[in-house]
Amino acid sequence: MPHHDTQPGEPRQAFFSRIHQALGRSTTAAPTEPAPAVDEKLVRLASADDDLVALFARRAREVGMFVELVTASAAAAQVKQLLDARGAKRLVCQPGQAGDAIGLRAALGEGYVFIEPDGQGLEPYYDTDAGISDVHAALAETGTLICCSGRSHPRGTSLVPPYHLALVRRSDILPDMIDYWARLKGIPGRDLPSSQAFITGPSKTADIEGILITGVHGPGRVDIVLIDDL
Amino acid sequence: MTPTPSAESLLFPNLPYTVAKRSDVATRDVQLQQFVNHATLTKDIARKQLMPQVFGEHVDAVRTLAGDIKQHALDHLDYYLEQFISNAEAAGAKVHFAATDAQAREITIAIAKENQCKLCVKSKSMVTEEVHLLPALEAIGCETIETDLGEFILQLDHDAPSHIVTPMIHKDRTAVARAFVRELGAAYTEDAEALTRIAREHLRQKYREADLGICGGNFLVAETGSVVICTNEGNGRLCTSAPRVLVAMVGIEKIVPRLEHLGVLLKVLARSATAQPLTVYTHTMTGPRRAAEPDGPEQMHIILVDNGRTEALREETREMLRCIRCGACLNACPVYRKIGGHSYGAVYSGPIGAILTPVLKGLENYPDLPHASSLCGACYEACPVKINIPKFLVQLRAELVSRKLDKPADRLFMKLWARSLTTTATFRFGGWSQKWGFRLLAAFNASLEDGSDYAARGWLRSAPGPVAGWTQARDMPTPPARSFRHWWREHEKQGRTQSPNQPPH
Amino acid sequence: MRIALFITCLTDTFYPRSGIALVKVLEHLGHTVAFPKAQTCCGQPMWNNGFHDETRTLAKRMAEVFAEYDYVVTPSGSCAAMIREHYEQAYEHDPQMLAAVHALAGKTYEFVEFLVNVLKVDLKDFGVKWEGKVTYHYSCHLRGIGVTDEAVRLMHQIEGLDYQPLEKADQCCGFGGTFAMKYPQISGSMVRDKVGCIKDTGADTVVSNDAGCTMNISGSCHREGVRAQFKSLAEIIAEGMGLMGQDE
Secondary structure: OOOOOOOOOOOHHHHHHHHHHHHOOOOOOOOOOOOOOOOHHHHOOOOOOOOHHHHHHHHHHHOOOEEEEEOHHHHHHHHHHHHHHOOOOEEEEEOHHHHHHOOHHHHHOOOOEEOOOOOOOOHHHOOOOEEEEEOOEEEOOOOEEEEEOEOOEOHHHHOOOOEEEEEEEHHHEEOOHHHHHHHOOOOOHHHOOOEEEEEOOOOEEOOOOOOOEEOOOOOOEEEEEEEOOO | OOOOOOHHHHHOOOOOOOHHHHHHHHHHOHHHHHHHHHHHHHHHHHHHHHHHHHHHHHHHHHHHHHHHHHHHHHHOHHHHHHHHHHHHHHOOOEEEEEOOHHHHHHHHHHHHHHOOOOEEEEOOOHHHHHOOHHHHHHHOOOEEEEOOHHHHHHHHOOOOOOOOOOOOOOOOHHHHHHHHHHHHOOOOOOOHHHHHHHHHHHHHHHHHHOOEEEEOOOEEEOOOOEEEEEEOOOHHHHHHHOOOEEEEEEEHHHEEOOHHHHHHHHHHHHHHHHOOOOOOEEEEEOOOOOOOOOOOOOEEEEEEEOOOHHHHOOOOOHHHHHOOOOOHHHHHOHHHHHHOHHHHOOOOOHHHHHHHHHHHHOOOOOOOHHHOOOOOOHHHHHOOOOOOHHHHHHHHHHHHHHOOOOOHHHHHHHHHHHHHOOOHHHHHHHHHHHHHHHHHHHHHOOOOOOOOOOOOOOEEOOOOHHHHHHHHHOOEEOOOOOOHHHHHHHHHHOOOOOOOOOOOO | OOEEEOOOHHHHHHOHHHHHHHHHHHHHOOOOEEOOOOOOOOOHHHHHOOOHHHHHHHHHHHHHHOOOOOEEEEOOHHHHHHHHHHHHHHOOOOHHHHHHHHHHHHHEEEHHHHHHHHOOOOHHHHOOEEEEEEEEEOOHHHHHHOOOOHHHHHHHOOEEEEEOOOOOOOOOOOOOOOHHHHOHHHHHHHHHHHHHHHHHHOOOEEEEOOHHHHHHHHHHHHHHOOOOEEEOHHHHHHHHOOOOOOOO
């Protein structure tokens, strides 16, 4: 970005001096007391002792996602069956390691158009029927899918097509959001993906008279193929 | 329905602002009452059921913890903001500082111009409303579209949001249908699903063409430099992923120390707002797209906004800034239910608006807001970060008194009243004269009932002086002929009690 | 135990029968009730309107008047909340007075709360009978003192009492002290909402334990032509125990 000598806005120092004044000090001071600890007794809503597959499936269904529990050997066929049932032909297919593990690309075979990201943005995904992705984690507590951006993980897969099909392995499921944040402990921001999306249901709105409508901007349908033995 | 004033004047009225003018109209608007009552009540009941269902006996402790986290971050706002800035910059974002609404607009305009942006898609954000961003972008020829369905409809219909979370709570589908016919050339339909489809198709095209995306922020995470937005429709993710330039405009009070703290705050935010476990999309953004990533914005700008927040950051009012904009206090508020959001004359409405607006925009400009509340406390009970809203309403009322911003007649009345309560003789005289004054008036209109001296009373349909306001809305019961004190004297004579000066053993 | 009655200004003048019933019930349960005559007002109107110096004068007086008692019982949740929640805020910078008002706050109870949570009364032990279809208004300031369904529990212990729950029972009736006079349109709209809910219950009696709420709701019922009698729970219990005289 070109550099400007007279950037609009306030110089950082002046901005902070008002904050310091309100806080009753003249320079930035590190807290003398630690930030409040996340008391798991209060806020942990699921633990490793729970039946995580059952809990995840129940919660995901409660928020309007379709969940099918399968074995790895049956997973690819299940995906194909779902795609065909929804009439999905033009696919953004980025199912990552989970997809490789179930041999998805080969199993799908002929009859689909695979749309590849062009490295420029979301444009390739608009005229598609389905986005197939794996997840970086799933939360049993809320039935949440966590999709992070990365080299083979476009943001668009779970966002732009009208239908999102997610592959979730049993080993992806974490009990609680607390466990996901714990996994990121100590990773500096610059090493995080630019986008971490927690997805808890199909796109929803109730803006018009409180009537619940799905699929307003994001996918109106989210199917989860939950692989029990991976 | 009464003709709508312009969207501009709804949220940015002439100052000082008078509540009664709009609230009186609102209380006569039967349709508004129905919409707002239904929507807020449904959400309030759902929240009240869900919180104990999820957190059991710990609901109160969870609220305390959530409040403590926000309070700690505010107590050390300088430290955590510095941390946030360096981590956001390390992740490739550019951080800007806006002291005022004008600066927030200027920074955004400069970014738009520098990148020759022509079309902006915007997700829902209170702070962008607050700094009045949209007209400023339109003025430089950058078409700007609100993409949240509710906000999109309001923009089309030249209306303004009236609720923090559900902005078009005051409108029904026929208004949407008419706006879509008029502004989009759509065929008339009142079907909510069909209306949503029309909006989807229209906005999809905009996402494809847009070169600037604007969002707000629910949280800023100091330890990583991340901005978190919570949305249900997916427009938030599209606005922050489709255009090549992303601007996140966020108030400085949104800071939390660490990602793990989201594990508390996210758990109470959506549950308090809409009784959802989480919003459908909780999007944590850390810098622009990385080199290896196939999509996402090339630039990420973060505009940190003060615009009066450092005024609220003073110790006396700091707690107000804990607000995570869940809207639970609006849904719980019986006054909001009757007058709707526009009656508050500002971007933030409801109980939190009634305390925040006078601090952000000057108590002298909004002297009515602290009094437009019955102090019932439903807001405090609902607040997931335990902001003691009634306490602040009273604190602001005290400030009105100490700064002599109250009405001289009210002041004199309160002082005389208070004085009369300091001796038993004047107190009793006050009660006695009120009793006989009221009963005399009731005798004139022959409304005195027959019966016990301690229960039979009369009714006033209209009364003079300070009681006039009362009888505008309801009848005033008069006291019965005899007071409790009178009965007590008789009771004592019967010897069934002892005088307070001879306590029992 | 030395129990003192804090009658409150509104109950003293407008609802003396509630006070009478309260005293009779406590006496019937074997307690002695004192009525310190120097009491005036808790100062809530001043506090809520921002006149905090004036409030402190009244709070100090209250602390002195009730200093010698073990319990202060009042027929108003609102006035109890004033004493318990706000006196300490009023004196947060005055350690000596803070101790005095803290002591007062610790021993002050709303009447129904006192019956249920301190005396642990079960009305079934006393054979309380009261015939009628009753609904109950939960007054807002009970929130501040942590009172929830105590009154309803007591009503279920009264033989013959047909309790009808009120829709939006915990929604404010719109009284709010001076709010009712400053914003009559808003307040009026709120109380008409309440009256509508009362009408829907089909109850002939409304139990309301705060004089302010009672004035407001009964005044609106009277204006709107909704026939319902208003009583405090103390009156119902005293009547159900056969304690109220003809002329009371």
